[in-house]
Amino acid sequence: MNKGIVILLLQFVINLSLYTQDRGVFSGAFDTNANIFLRDSSINAINTPQYDHQFFGGEAWLNLNYTINGLTIGARFDMFNNSNLRNPTGSFSGLGIGRWYVKKKLNKLEISAGYLYDQIGSGFIFRAFETRPLFIDNAIYGVSAKYDLGKSWHVMGFVGRQKNAFETYTGNIKGVRLEGFHSCGDENPITLAPGIGFVNRTISDENMDNVVNAIRTYQQEDRFNPNHNAYSATFYNTLTYKTVSFYSEVAFKSADIFYNPFALKAELVGVSLGKLEQKKGSVFYGSLTYAAGNIGITTEAKRTENFNFRIDPNLQLIRGLVNYLVPLNRQNTYRLTARYSPAAQDISEMAFSLDIKYKLSKALSVGLNYSDINTLEGDRLFKEVFTEVVYKHQRKWQLTSGIQFLTYNQEVYEMKTEVPLVKTITPYLDVLYKFTPSRALRTELQYMNTKQDFGSWLFGLFEYSIPSGWIFETSAMYNVVPKKANSKGVIEKTLYPTLGVILVNDAQRYSLRYVKQVEGIVCSGGICRLEPAFSGIRFNLNTTF
Amino acid sequence: MNWLKVFAALLIVMLGILSCKEIPVNIGDPLIPESDKIVLIEELTGASCPNCPKGNIISENIISTFPGKVAVVAIHGDFLAQPIEGKSKYDFRNQKAKDLENWFKPWYGKPAASINRTRTNDDQEPFAISRSDLWQSVVEKELQKPHVLNILLASGYNETDRNIELDITAIPIVHLEGSYNISIFLTESEIIDAQSNGSEYIDNYEHNHVLMDMLTGFDGDSFGHDLKANDLIKRKYTYTLPLRAGLFNPDHMEFIVMISRNDPGDRTVIQAAYISVKG
Numbered sequence: 001m002n003k004g005i006v007i008l009l010l011q012f013v014i015n016l017s018l019y020t021q022d023r024g025v026f027s028g029a030f031d032t033n034a035n036i037f038l039r040d041s042s043i044n045a046i047n048t049p050q051y052d053h054q055f056f057g058g059e060a061w062l063n064l065n066y067t068i069n070g071l072t073i074g075a076r077f078d079m080f081n082n083s084n085l086r087n088p089t090g091s092f093s094g095l096g097i098g099r100w101y102v103k104k105k106l107n108k109l110e111i112s113a114g115y116l117y118d119q120i121g122s123g124f125i126f127r128a129f130e131t132r133p134l135f136i137d138n139a140i141y142g143v144s145a146k147y148d149l150g151k152s153w154h155v156m157g158f159v160g161r162q163k164n165a166f167e168t169y170t171g172n173i174k175g176v177r178l179e180g181f182h183s184c185g186d187e188n189p190i191t192l193a194p195g196i197g198f199v200n201r202t203i204s205d206e207n208m209d210n211v212v213n214a215i216r217t218y219q220q221e222d223r224f225n226p227n228h229n230a231y232s233a234t235f236y237n238t239l240t241y242k243t244v245s246f247y248s249e250v251a252f253k254s255a256d257i258f259y260n261p262f263a264l265k266a267e268l269v270g271v272s273l274g275k276l277e278q279k280k281g282s283v284f285y286g287s288l289t290y291a292a293g294n295i296g297i298t299t300e301a302k303r304t305e306n307f308n309f310r311i312d313p314n315l316q317l318i319r320g321l322v323n324y325l326v327p328l329n330r331q332n333t334y335r336l337t338a339r340y341s342p343a344a345q346d347i348s349e350m351a352f353s354l355d356i357k358y359k360l361s362k363a364l365s366v367g368l369n370y371s372d373i374n375t376l377e378g379d380r381l382f383k384e385v386f387t388e389v390v391y392k393h394q395r396k397w398q399l400t401s402g403i404q405f406l407t408y409n410q411e412v413y414e415m416k417t418e419v420p421l422v423k424t425i426t427p428y429l430d431v432l433y434k435f436t437p438s439r440a441l442r443t444e445l446q447y448m449n450t451k452q453d454f455g456s457w458l459f460g461l462f463e464y465s466i467p468s469g470w471i472f473e474t475s476a477m478y479n480v481v482p483k484k485a486n487s488k489g490v491i492e493k494t495l496y497p498t499l500g501v502i503l504v505n506d507a508q509r510y511s512l513r514y515v516k517q518v519e520g521i522v523c524s525g526g527i528c529r530l531e532p533a534f535s536g537i538r539f540n541l542n543t544t545f
Numbered sequence: 546m547n548w549l550k551v552f553a554a555l556l557i558v559m560l561g562i563l564s565c566k567e568i569p570v571n572i573g574d575p576l577i578p579e580s581d582k583i584v585l586i587e588e589l590t591g592a593s594c595p596n597c598p599k600g601n602i603i604s605e606n607i608i609s610t611f612p613g614k615v616a617v618v619a620i621h622g623d624f625l626a627q628p629i630e631g632k633s634k635y636d637f638r639n640q641k642a643k644d645l646e647n648w649f650k651p652w653y654g655k656p657a658a659s660i661n662r663t664r665t666n667d668d669q670e671p672f673a674i675s676r677s678d679l680w681q682s683v684v685e686k687e688l689q690k691p692h693v694l695n696i697l698l699a700s701g702y703n704e705t706d707r708n709i710e711l712d713i714t715a716i717p718i719v720h721l722e723g724s725y726n727i728s729i730f731l732t733e734s735e736i737i738d739a740q741s742n743g744s745e746y747i748d749n750y751e752h753n754h755v756l757m758d759m760l761t762g763f764d765g766d767s768f769g770h771d772l773k774a775n776d777l778i779k780r781k782y783t784y785t786l787p788l789r790a791g792l793f794n795p796d797h798m799e800f801i802v803m804i805s806r807n808d809p810g811d812r813t814v815i816q817a818a819y820i821s822v823k824g
Contacts (some may be wrong), residue, residue, distance in 0.1 A: 047623050049650065087626070087669055090651025118703075178555055196555060208570065213682030215572050215607070225569045268606050272599040274744050275678065313677060317653065417595040417741040485630065 024068030025394040028545045034058035035084075036537040040151065042486050043494060043516060045387060045535035049091040050084055057082035057091065061098065070105040078166070085135040086165070088531050096166050099139060115139035115163055118156070120197030121179045123324030124283045125232040125309070125342070128162075134318055139163040140173065153180030156477040162311040162320065169311045169320055193238040197309040201230045201259070201322060211257055214276055214314075224278045230256035232281075232323075243292040251307070253281035258308035259316055260347055261415075276313060281306035284386070285326065291424035294359040300328050301352050305376060308346040308470075328353040329371040330386050332404075335459045335477060336426050336446040339520055340408040342382040348375045356468035365390045367402075373413075380421060383407040395437075400430040410453060424450040438467040444475070455483035471502040477518060494518075508543040573605050575610055576685055582692040584684050585803045585817040586617045588754070589592055589646055591626030592633055598742045600656025601753065605679045607684055614688060616801045616819045618730045619741045619754040622646025625655055625741075632739035632746055635792060644763035649673045659813040661687045662805060693719050694772075696802055696818035702795055707786040711760070711800055711821055714779050721772040721815070724807040729782060731758045731822075735797045748800030757793065760784055760800075768804055786822075798822040 010504040035057050036515035050057045058081050065074040078098030084090040101114030117139055127139045142160015149155060159174035179195030188346040203211070203226075211226050215432040216451035257278045257413035265275035302325075310320040325344035328351040332338040351373040359365040367388035373381040388402040407424040428446040435441070443460040475497040485491050517534040588604055590597040604617045621637035623646055628636045649659055649672050657673035660683040664671055674680060699712040711729070732754045740750035760782045769778060786793045803817040 052647070087651050087653065090669060107604070139606070176555060179553055194774060196552060198558075208677050210679060210682075211571055212570055214676070214678040216575060217603075217678055217681040223572060227567050227573070228570075229565075229567065242751075267602050272602050273601060313678075316676070411744045415595055416742065417593075479564070507671065521570070 024066055026064075027545065028062070028064040028068050028229070029542070030060070030062050031056065031542040032540065033202040034539040035534075039534040040516065040533075040535035041437070043496065043533045043535060044486065044519060045516075048084060048089050048532065050082055054082040054091060057084055059083050059085060059132075061089070063099075073101065075100040091126065092165075094166055098137070098166065101162075105375075110146040112145075112297060113143045114265045115141050116144055116158065116160070118144065118158065119324070120175060120199065121195055121234045121236040121249050121251070122285065122326050124249060124285070124307070124326075125197055125201045125234045125253070125323055126173075126175050127324035129324065136318060136321070137163055137165075138321060141168050142173075149180070152182070155180070162322070169315075170206050171311045172202045172204075173199065173311060175545045177198035181299075189242050190239075191238075191240045193240075197234045197236075199232045199322070201232075201256075201309070201311060203228045203312065205337070207314055210314045211276060211311075215216055218275065221266050222275055226257050226276075226278060227255060230254055230309070231545040233254075233275070235469060243290055247285075247287040247289075249283070249285045251283040251285075253307060253309060253509075255280050256309065257313040258306070258310065259313060259345075260306075260308075262347060275410045278308075279306045283307050283325070294353075296357040297355065302328055302349070304344070304346060304349040304351075306347060306388075315321045315327055318382045327534070329373065329382060329384055330355070332386070334428050334430070334444065334446055335461075336405045336448040336457055336476075337386070337406075337428060339408055339448065340410075340424065342408065342413055343528045345373075345381065345412070346373070348377065349381070350374050350376055363392050375507075379409070379412075380407060381409045381412055395475075396434055398432045400427065400432075403427045420452055422450060422452040424448050436467070438465070440465050451483070453483065456481035470505045471504065473500045473502065473513075474498065479518075507545065509541070511538075511540045551790050555805040563590070573806065576689070577611060578688050580614070580688060580692050581686055581695065582614065582690065582821070583696075583817045584611075584615050584661050585662055585814045586615060586684070587645070587649070587653065587662070587673075587794065588617060588619050589622060589624075589649060589655050590619050591621050591624065591655055592637060592739060592752075593629055593741050594625035594655045595625050595743050596654075597625070597656045598740060598747070598750070600658065600677045603680055604657075604658070605753070607681050610681065611684065611688065615684060615784045616817045617754050618732055618801055619752070620741070621644050629739045629741060629746060630633075632668060632748060634656060635736065636737050636756050637736075637757075638754070639758065639806075641759045642665055642762045643767050645756075648764060653768050660684055660816075662812045663687065667722070667730070687754070691719075693717065694804060694816040696804065698800065698802060698818050698820040700800060700820050700822055700824040702823045707788070707795070709784045709786065709795075711782045711784070711802075711820075712779070713782070714777055715768070715772075715816075716777055717772040717774050720774045723811075724770050725772060725815075726805050726807040726812075727761060727768040728763075728765040728803050728805065729760035730756055730801040730803075731784065731798060732801060733757050733759065733792065733794065733798045735794075736792065750781045758784075758801040765805060767807070787798065795822045 009013040022343050037055055039046055045051060060079040062077040073260045074098055076099040079095040080092050082091045082093055099115040101116060103112040117128045128138050130137045133333060140158060140160040141163055144158035146154055155178045157176040161168040161172060172432040175198060176196040184190040184193045208228060215223055221412045232253040234249060234251035239246045255278050257276055260277045261274045263275050264271045264279055282305050284303045290297045296315045301307045311322055312320050325346055329342055353371040355369045357367045369386040371384045381461040385405040390400045404426040406424045410416050410419045410422050426448040428447060430444050432442045442463040448457040450456055458478045463473040465471040475498045482493055496516040496518050497514055498515045500511060500519040502511040512535050515534055559745045581612040586604055588600055590600055608615050619641045622643045624639050652670050652673035653675040656677050656681050657675040659672045662672055663672060697714040701710045736752040736755060737749050738752055740747045786795060799819050799821055801819045803814045805812050806812045
């Protein structure tokens with residue numbers, strides 16, 4: 001079906017380009033991962049089809065877009081070959097047209113059809129997006145129309161189904177957004193960017209059958225009459241006054257069915273954890289930013305209650321998410337400082353963050369970030385203090401250093417039993433030395449001190465780049481004070497080395513790495529999942545044209 | 546202002562839709578059909594699995610709801626099945642359990658259960674369902690299917706040499722086309738040992754229906770082809786209970802026998818039966 005539509009679109013564009021003067025703009029991107037899996041029981045890289053008998057797995061995406069005379073069309077070919085992206089302990093194979101779309105601007109009206117990405121406000125009630133490392137592709141397969149109400153206002157409406165790999169989930173989703181911009185005039189430096197959005201999700205009969213089948217097995221006190229429809233609304237605004245900007249958003253959801261893994265469920269004898277519930281939800285979010293001269297301050301707060309919003313309430317983990325909850329913690333990039341990253345909690349979360357950056361001189365700047373996340377009941381989920389000092393010596397070398405203090409609730413984020421809060425102290429150092437503008441050596445050194453989980457870690461990296469575009473890298477993560485037994489039941493110091501070579505050639509980037517990687521959390525934004533250990537060879541190629 | 550009017554209109558439409566009331570969905574009680582069919586639940590579980598006690602509770606509830614119509618095998622394979630360091634006395638893992646767990650892959654996590662090895666609609670979880678509150682409805686659906694085969698069991702246990710003789714008689718009620726396999730599970734209940742449970746450990750958890758061994762291959766032995774109605778198909782198996790401190794107690798052990806289709810793409814269980822090791 002998708003293939004037929006794409007052929008039809010190509011035919012149409014070829015005809016159009018033959019009959020018009022405009023040759024249009026053609027663009028695209030290609031992205032591929034290829035993994036060779038080498039079984040290693042000492043780091044628990046075992047017991048998946050890839051380690052047991054498939055040995056090879058990979059993915060590829062080829063994206064093509066063409067714009068001509070206000071018409072844009074695009075298609076994406078997706079391929080998954082023994083891929084572990086969809087389910088880290090399973091294997092998924094499939095190939096075909098992963099996305100196609102058509103967009104046409106007709107004066108003030110813009111119409112689109114196909115697989116569409118968009119969002120309302122910060123995404124609290126709706127966000128259709130793609131995050132490849134987590135196999136998230138929540139495009140809406142449907143139509144949307146956007147109408148310009150003057151220069152700075154528009155209204156947009158959409159209706160469709162949510163994408164699920166090469167199919168769609170059953171159940172429908174539709175929404176509308178009105179947003180714009182208003183300036184209070186040249187004399188008054190206040191600007192407003194308000195918006196309002198509304199989304200309705202209707203559960204399919206098939207999915208409702210599963211909900212009813214589950215509720216039927218519940219004791220009387222846990223039963224409820226399930227609604228097919230959930231309605232959510234959001235109101236948001238960015239107020240700017242001189243150097244201060246204040247973004248606020250409140251979102252509400254009508255009584256909606258969701259699976260609460262922390263709720264007590266009555267059983268014939270005793271209770272168990274986890275059941276379907278139908279409750280109203282809300283999110284309150286605010287972000288205040290001040291930036292002037294040498295200083296920049298951002299502070300954020302978010303309160304989330306029962307805001308699990310899915311196309312099908314029977315889905316769990318990262319499947320079928322209709323919305324996106326903005327994470328408030330710092331998005332760390334260094335290996336050890338990013339090791340414990342919290343997933344945004346949709347049932348109960350109260351989060352604050354503060355980020356300060358101060359430039360002491362042209363060469364020296366400092367930064368401080370503080371994040372504090374608890375449940376609404378006051379249980380500690382996550383706390384981080386992150387400091388950063390950046391010193392640039394002319395254009396010759398740059399030093400980035402700091403320390404991270406972190407507390408992480410592994411019981412909640414990783415569903416582990418009787419584990420204490422993970423508390424870590426991680427100093428880090430990153431030195432970039434440029435021999436010439438295109439020849440450089442970058443080194444990273446990090447030490448994570450912790451008595452919990454796997455114990456303390458040491459991480460080191462060397463990355464040497466030369467003018468022809470080659471980058472050679474070697475890094476290692478070493479469990480210096482191990483606390484956890486491996487699959488052989490032994491507590492031993494383990495080295496996780498990576499050896500790689502990267503070639504950057506114009507818009508093309510090739511990388512080949514031998515990797516041993518410890519089990520850990522992989523996050524994108526506030527969405528995280530536990531990934532098993534990896535042992536093997538990885539090849540990546542990405543290019544744009 | 547134009548946009549203000551649109552804003553207000555949008556708000557009114559939203560409030561209008563929100564005031565709509567749905568016709569309530571009818572939620573009935575479980576159906577308990579009159580049938581001699583026995584359904585097999587193969588539950589993927591583990592001592593180190595924090596959510597698995599919930600699966601165990603649900604299995605026990607299903608047994609209570611459909612007395613005599615359900616047989617449960619608790620499979621402690623690899624994933625989250627390792628003994629709890631410093632707490633567990635026993636290791637319930639064995640090669641047959643590991644092979645079975647792998648055979649059911651992929652699945653999202655534990656607990657998960659296969660009900661009569663029927664296919665689900667989810668290609669990422671083709672046999673094992675990880676939403677434990679859906680298990681009962683699948684059992685109900687299976688119980689409503691026609692009963693096509695009777696399995697009669699007789700077990701004799703010799704206290705002296707711990708040898709067991711298991712006699713199996715299968716009688717097709719209708720002509721059954723295709724190939725069939727037989728699987729025989731040896732399970733043990735009332736084993737007291739540690740279990741992970743949510744954010745805590747239960748030191749004295751009662752483990753039931755634990756798969757200790759199989760008298761057939763993990764994926765079954767061939768049982769026959771095109772089984773004729775009213776034919777008596779007999780099989781005899783022997784097994785010697787090993788001596789392992791605290792385990793293989795014949796008073797708490799059961800044989801679960803099941804006959805399943807052995808066609809490509811269809812491994813559905815057509816009937817199960819169970820009997821105490823001591824008969």
